[in-house]
Amino acid sequence: MEILDIVKENQPITSEHIADRINLTRATLRPDLTILTMMGILEARPKVGYYYSGKSLISVMGSFIKNISVMDVKSIPVVVSEDTTVYDAIVTMFLEDTGNIYVQNKGYLSGVVSRKDFIKITLGNHDIKTLPVAMIMTRMPNIVYCEPGESIFDAAVKIIDHQVDSLPVVEKVNDNDGSEKLKVIGKISKTTITKMMVKIGND
Amino acid sequence: MEILDIVKENQPITSEHIADRINLTRATLRPDLTILTMMGILEARPKVGYYYSGKSLISVMGSFIKNISVMDVKSIPVVVSEDTTVYDAIVTMFLEDTGNIYVQNKGYLSGVVSRKDFIKITLGNHDIKTLPVAMIMTRMPNIVYCEPGESIFDAAVKIIDHQVDSLPVVEKVNDNDGSEKLKVIGKISKTTITKMMVKIGND
CATH class of the missing domain: 3.10.580.10 (CBS-domain)
Known part of the structure; x- marks a missing residue:
């Protein structure tokens, strides 16, 4: 959630700059960025940085409310x-x-x-x-x-x-x-x- | 979503059995299971199988509605x-x-x-x-x-x-x-x- 907030406010932003703001190394951050990108919540553009895309959150939410009886x-x-x-x-x-x-x-x-x-x-x-x-x-x-x-x-x-x-x-x-x-x-x-x-x- | 539905109905279920039902090999399925487990949506117990845990979906949803103005x-x-x-x-x-x-x-x-x-x-x-x-x-x-x-x-x-x-x-x-x-x-x-x-x- 912290990563998402940072990306939302500063997009496009490189993993290096995200790591700076969160006081972690890029290596520590990598698994989280991979997951967020694979879920489609973040978009990664080579040599530009990460963008926020709300799409997958909505699809997760949609599926969630369709499963509550x-x-x-x-x-x-x-x-x-x-x-x-x-x-x-x-x-x-x-x-x-x-x-x-x-x-x-x-x-x-x-x-x-x-x-x-x-x-x-x-x-x-x-x-x-x-x-x-x-x-x-x-x-x-x-x-x-x-x-x-x-x-x-x-x-x-x-x-x-x-x-x-x-x-x-x-x-x-x-x-x-x-x-x-x-x-x-x-x-x-x-x-x-x-x-x-x-x-x-x-x- | 298909994996989640299978786990919800059959938990605990091994990755082998999930792969069977979805007609994929375990190797193909592994990245998805890793992501779902790292997000906390699935729980993996050694020698038992995968369980469904709604927690992270709720936290994703909670964060989502707190961000809609x-x-x-x-x-x-x-x-x-x-x-x-x-x-x-x-x-x-x-x-x-x-x-x-x-x-x-x-x-x-x-x-x-x-x-x-x-x-x-x-x-x-x-x-x-x-x-x-x-x-x-x-x-x-x-x-x-x-x-x-x-x-x-x-x-x-x-x-x-x-x-x-x-x-x-x-x-x-x-x-x-x-x-x-x-x-x-x-x-x-x-x-x-x-x-x-x-x-x-x-x-």
Whole structure:
């Protein structure tokens, strides 16, 4: 990392000058420069010196986030039933400090409500203390979700492409009547992803 | 990457077995294994084989995100003036599809309003078509912000620690009266960070 910082600030720079700044001999430095060049992080030009190329770092990072399963980072979802009133759902949203609430019918995912849904309904002339969330939620099949086999990268792509704040992590199960149902087992949100970035930096 | 995948699934595994699976000779494979071991991504135990150790990847990634400036990824902020009504601010929030709106007084940052602020005020018995956002916004000095010199990692830490959805990127300027003011030049949100992760994976 020290070598990279030096090259970034002084490129092109010869191995001799890098060695000077780091108080080592060129011979001691050689294995590190070889590795950084072979990884493609540094570029060596004969008689000119070393250049920094971010490419390989990105490819290493890309591969890294594609290998983190949503199961390893998922958070606890906030779930209510379809007959919960809009008012009670709003109170739950504040108490749990969540952006999206998932709605269940007989234990299976049936809808999602967002802060935007709450703003829209409170603007209108509705009795939110009796209106059930089922009346304002986004319903299946319009819910974007992810499954245990997906990576945090897959989840991030869905969040951005569909412009949603979170995805329920679901397990597909067959109901008694043979139809496919979704059981909510977690949540991946923009907060999950931001927290992951903080954790990576702190580690 | 192919070697890493093989080691992850079969560890501990000898170089001979890795070479078999990848259809190469041990000699051809040796430089790659040496690099991966020297980087600390693989661990080699004599007479046992290679193990996978995620450590160095994380340290490479951590260093990477600490080197991305907020200036390189910032998005365009949505800004209104203090006398904008709550109703108009809500309409702006929907039209621009943003979570936070920044409020300015004489061209300088004076407040932030969030979707939660809007839900709270629409629940109460207020005339939001005349009430100015200045009445409901979070004010300085309680606004968390970031400056051009900070990294996307610094911004992510502030977003998580202060439990906010976004940070204005500000430039500090001295007003005519000598007091320090904040000029909004951008925005870093959880969406910015999620988009960055998608970009890294796609690259």
